Amino acid sequence: MYALANLMLSPTGLGFDPEGGNTYTLNETGLLVLKAFQGGEPAEAVVERLLETYEVSREDAQRDVSDFQARLRSLGLT
Amino acid sequence: MYVGVSGINAVDNPGPGIAVARSLKQDATLGVRIVGLAYDAMEPGVYMDWVVDKSFLMPYPSGSGEDFLDRLSHIKTTHGLDFVIPNLDSELPLYIKYAERLRERGIDTVLPDAQQFRLRGKDVLVDFAERLAVRVPDTELVTAHDMLPEMIERIGLPLMVKGCFYKAFRAYTQAEAVAYTRQLVAEWGYPVVLQKIVTGDELNVVGLGDGQGNTLGLVAIKKAWVTSLGKMWTGVTVKHAGMLAAAERFVRLSRWRGPFELECIVDGEGVYLIEINPRFPAWVYAATQVGLNLPARLVRHARGESPPTERDYPAGKLFIRYSYDLVTDMTTFQNMATQGENP
Numbered sequence: 001m002y003a004l005a006n007l008m009l010s011p012t013g014l015g016f017d018p019e020g021g022n023t024y025t026l027n028e029t030g031l032l033v034l035k036a037f038q039g040g041e042p043a044e045a046v047v048e049r050l051l052e053t054y055e056v057s058r059e060d061a062q063r064d065v066s067d068f069q070a071r072l073r074s075l076g077l078t
Numbered sequence: 079m080y081v082g083v084s085g086i087n088a089v090d091n092p093g094p095g096i097a098v099a100r101s102l103k104q105d106a107t108l109g110v111r112i113v114g115l116a117y118d119a120m121e122p123g124v125y126m127d128w129v130v131d132k133s134f135l136m137p138y139p140s141g142s143g144e145d146f147l148d149r150l151s152h153i154k155t156t157h158g159l160d161f162v163i164p165n166l167d168s169e170l171p172l173y174i175k176y177a178e179r180l181r182e183r184g185i186d187t188v189l190p191d192a193q194q195f196r197l198r199g200k201d202v203l204v205d206f207a208e209r210l211a212v213r214v215p216d217t218e219l220v221t222a223h224d225m226l227p228e229m230i231e232r233i234g235l236p237l238m239v240k241g242c243f244y245k246a247f248r249a250y251t252q253a254e255a256v257a258y259t260r261q262l263v264a265e266w267g268y269p270v271v272l273q274k275i276v277t278g279d280e281l282n283v284v285g286l287g288d289g290q291g292n293t294l295g296l297v298a299i300k301k302a303w304v305t306s307l308g309k310m311w312t313g314v315t316v317k318h319a320g321m322l323a324a325a326e327r328f329v330r331l332s333r334w335r336g337p338f339e340l341e342c343i344v345d346g347e348g349v350y351l352i353e354i355n356p357r358f359p360a361w362v363y364a365a366t367q368v369g370l371n372l373p374a375r376l377v378r379h380a381r382g383e384s385p386p387t388e389r390d391y392p393a394g395k396l397f398i399r400y401s402y403d404l405v406t407d408m409t410t411f412q413n414m415a416t417q418g419e420n421p
Contacts, residue, residue: 021300
């Protein structure tokens with residue numbers, strides 16, 4: 001969580017890890033989800049955010065959030 | 079105050095001198111004049127009169143130490159020279175050896191002593207790295223030719239073949255490993271270091287030790303773009319906690335005196351220490367531009383002043399090296415070539 005909490009995000013969707021120097025690009029949805037996780041929101045709340053913001057099914061939103069979490073883990077950010 | 083700066087060869091494999099000189103000039107209250115100490119009349123720093131105030135040609139450090147000392151004394155007498163920041167590996171042994179004699183002639187340096195200097199030897203790095211709580215790639219020390227085949231097999235190909243202090247080659251075959259070993263032995267003698275190649279992000283740290291176990295500043299950088307000569311061309315400042323902590327331990331345990339650079343490779347397993355350089359690196363201007371002017375702090379420390387204590391710096395600042403052209407008169411070159419100093 002340290003790495004995720006310290007990830008620097010630009011409004012345009014570039015993420016920078018100040019410890020390792022790696023950069024990541026996020027689309028609009030990814031930026032929304034990442035900011036929510038940085039804010040400490042649990043996955044269920046993030047799903048609700050997606051449902052409020054986009055026309056997407058609950059199933060799709062849940063899968064996307066779950067996939068995103070897996071990606072964060074694979075990158076060592078959580 | 080006249081500060082001698084070597085390594086003003088701002089070429090495709092740049093010496094640290096111009097970065098050091100720019101940093102010193104940037105501190106408006108430091109009150110220094112830069113004396114370029116060049117080994118070739120064509121070193122670009124000789125012609126960069128907005129950075130280097132005056133330049134002199136030096137004898138090669140591989141020659142007589144007496145010639146070297148006499149030349150520095152001549153510069154002091156005829157122009158002025160109070161302090162020297164040597165920035166090239168090849169001259170450091172001479173400056174360290176003659177530090178006291180230079181001081182007697184009124185030319186000061188802030189450098190590690192001989193024992194500290196020895197710590198950077200790749201033959202002792204393995205033991206020292208353990209004390210620093212960092213890793214070192216699997217390493218074998220070759221002290222005789224007949225040890226090679228077994229050691230090459232133990233490390234595995236490809237591997238790095240390194241001199242204890244200088245030069246490193248990547249060997250892909252046993253024949254290459256043997257050839258590089260012979261080359262290093264011919265030039266520097268034994269031992270030669272065989273080392274496993276580790277992959278990861280190349281992160282380096284520049285720092286300054288006060289000789290009492292305290293750091294006067296640390297800045298870390300990640301190499302983003304590397305030239306074919308292996309030199310960083312772009313980078314980004316980072317704050318890798320593990321690597322910065324290792325640098326602090328390095329200074330504390332060794333009571334390092336003067337500038338240094340730790341070259342590391344970082345992967346998911348932690349920090350690998352690859353090399354300790356006992357001088358400023360060519361990218362030290364990045365540290366200056368993020369708020370830690372380490373060359374200026376070195377000069378203040380040498381003068382007995384309290385250097386700035388600010389230790390924090392921003393991560394995510396891009397370091398971008400570029401090449402630039404200068405067209406000037408032949409006069410400077412003529413003077414350097416015939417008189418050993420520019421007009």
